[in-house]
Each structure stands twice: as C-alpha cells, then as structure tokens.
Amino acid sequence: MGKRLPMHGEKTIVEHITVGLGKVSAALRSQAWEGGIERRLTPTQGQILLFLAARSGTAVRLNDIAGELCLTAATVSDAVMTLVDKKLIKKARSAEDQRALALTLTAAGLLEAKQTSGWTEVVQAGVSSLTPDEQAVFLRGLTKVMHSLQQQGVISIARMCAGCAYFQPYVHADSARPHHCGFVDAPLGEGQLRLDCPDFVPGVERDQERRWQTFVRGGQGQ
Numbered sequence: 001m002g003k004r005l006p007m008h009g010e011k012t013i014v015e016h017i018t019v020g021l022g023k024v025s026a027a028l029r030s031q032a033w034e035g036g037i038e039r040r041l042t043p044t045q046g047q048i049l050l051f052l053a054a055r056s057g058t059a060v061r062l063n064d065i066a067g068e069l070c071l072t073a074a075t076v077s078d079a080v081m082t083l084v085d086k087k088l089i090k091k092a093r094s095a096e097d098q099r100a101l102a103l104t105l106t107a108a109g110l111l112e113a114k115q116t117s118g119w120t121e122v123v124q125a126g127v128s129s130l131t132p133d134e135q136a137v138f139l140r141g142l143t144k145v146m147h148s149l150q151q152q153g154v155i156s157i158a159r160m161c162a163g164c165a166y167f168q169p170y171v172h173a174d175s176a177r178p179h180h181c182g183f184v185d186a187p188l189g190e191g192q193l194r195l196d197c198p199d200f201v202p203g204v205e206r207d208q209e210r211r212w213q214t215f216v217r218g219g220q221g222q
C-alpha cells in the first residue's frame, strides 16, 4: 500500500488557489519594483500610467483611479502629483464636473506606459503556457472571482462582459461561441470574454442579475 499524504494542516483546493493567486500578485509586485528602480517609478505610479494608457486618451478622474486600483485618494493624489512634475501626466478640470480633475497621459507618459507594460511579461508568459481551452476556463474562473470581489465591495465595477449591458450569454447554439456582444453584434466564445473592455456599458441591476444567473448556469433554465 502506498504512503498516505500528510493530512495535518492540509490545505483545501480553495486555499491552494488563493495561495497561487497571492504568488502571482507577488510576482507582479516584485517585477514592478525591479522595473520601477530602472525607470524611477514606484509600482503605484507605474499602475497609474498603465491604467491611463488603457483608457486610450480619455480623461479620467482621480477617484476613478483610486477605485479601480483599490488605493486611497490620498495615495493616488501623491503619485499623480509626482507624475505631473515628471511631465508624464497632465491635468485639467473635468468637463462633466468642474470641481473634479481629469487626468490624461502626455506623449512622454504614453511612451513610459508602453515601457512599463513590460512588468507584466513574466505573468503573461505563464498564462501563455496554458492551452486555449485552459485559458478559456481560467478566464471564466477569473470572471467569477472578480464578480464575487465586486459583490463584497473589495473592487470597483470591472469593465467585464459579465456585467455589460451589451452581453447576451448563451443565446447561440454554437457551443464554441455561445454568447453575443451587442456592441459589435457578433458571437463570443468563452475565450473571448473581456475583463477590461473599453466599450463596456454597465447593465441595469435587475437585468444584470438575470444575465449573471444565465451566465453561471451555463445557459440552463433560461
């Protein structure tokens, strides 16, 4: 008979996955520190540049950055001040709210953001080692984890398909592309789900709950 694996202190699969996510996060942080020393940016400043680059030149308010990056407004304000001094960010009054500041990248900031995006390459290499099917399952799993974090109030609303007014889950018979995006009017496969989409429009609460339930049930009982 083979030896039994030690049971004392054994972790559950949920705990193992949580440890794994923590290690991925630590890898990103250490890359950010390493790359930041070279580029003279803190990880927070780098995150802000990447966030503004992802918003493709749209003016963003300070509170939006704080909510998205799970940082305090004071931390973001300090980092933004430094980035403005470095001429990587410019600020102006928001067109929607004259009391709020709207931030965009300068040309130098955009270039810096492109170089900063190299910080994530190590994790991208790991994710690329998964098969397309494994990536699709992982993406679905992350969508559910992010939804739970949103429900718990830990992260702000992510611009992901599962929360988008354009998303129609399981409306196509084709199992390879069962979902539909009303924005581009095209079917979507599980591997095409977005976790940060520039065309995202938040769904209204009642529709959102129905949409979410259809998505998690895999289209059963629609």
Ligand code: SF4
Residues within 6 Å of the ligand: 159, 160, 161, 162, 164, 165, 166, 167, 168, 180, 181, 182, 183, 184, 194, 197, 198, 199, 200, 201
């Ligand atoms: S607009 Fe973007 S987030 Fe919305 S369903 Fe289409 S791809 Fe997904």
